[in-house]
Amino acid sequence: NQLTHVTLTNYSKSEESRELIQKALLENDFMKHLEASQILTIMDCMYPTTLAQGCCVIQEGDDGSTVYVLEEGSVDVTKGEQKLCTIEPGKVFGELAILYNCTRTATVTALTDIKLWAIDRQGFQTIMMRTGLLKHSNY
Template sequence: SKLTDVTLTSYRKTKDELIQRALMDNDFMKHLEHGQILTIMDCMYPTSLAKGCCVIQEGDDGSTVYVLEEGMVEVTKQGKKLCTIGPGKVFGELAILYNCTRTASVTALTDIKLWAIDRQGFQTIMMRTGFIKHSQY
């Protein structure tokens, strides 16, 4: 076959690349330093939930930031559907970044696979790099 006929298929799906892309795609995370992204990637652990499970309950104290690896979730606020989220997206970041309660509920529409990082680790990564940066001046 001619070279021009070849269709290239990209196989991504490594943990690091999925998480890095998800962070870069998120309005609140895309400005992180490269070192912070690397550390978040390092600290994220895998978890999974069955279809129908509540991942996040609106109004709760937030303890975890997630990256969705596989499956679909639905975001609702006061019972109203806001959107669905698919693989490669961050969610659950707002309560941790803004130190507020969960702004919406997130429910698994399918069995899902997630990468997770706990609030304490996430905030430490945010602060540590900020501190190093600050101390350079």
């Protein structure tokens, strides 16, 4: 499988950022069941990105391929005309499209200038897949 040939890149982070990302992953209902080593590898592979106030981070209905952890600022989550919630730093978002292989379930808009950590589908799936392969080879 081609995922076994993907090179994962580590992005250096402050200790504060490492803690924020790990905590966010461990608090997320869909991520918290991952193994500790997977959480650490996802954290290592997340890359930094910034967006200005008012920018659309995620558009409902799009094909999505990135999972985010919010580090600074806040974002609004809306579905159609309806506001669902405001997300504050230390939270994961954008996980549903990758985990369920569906289109983006909501729109996410930057309420302030924001700083994010991100990981793309390929890296995310490689981490899931490798752990599976390693386990399999242990039998």
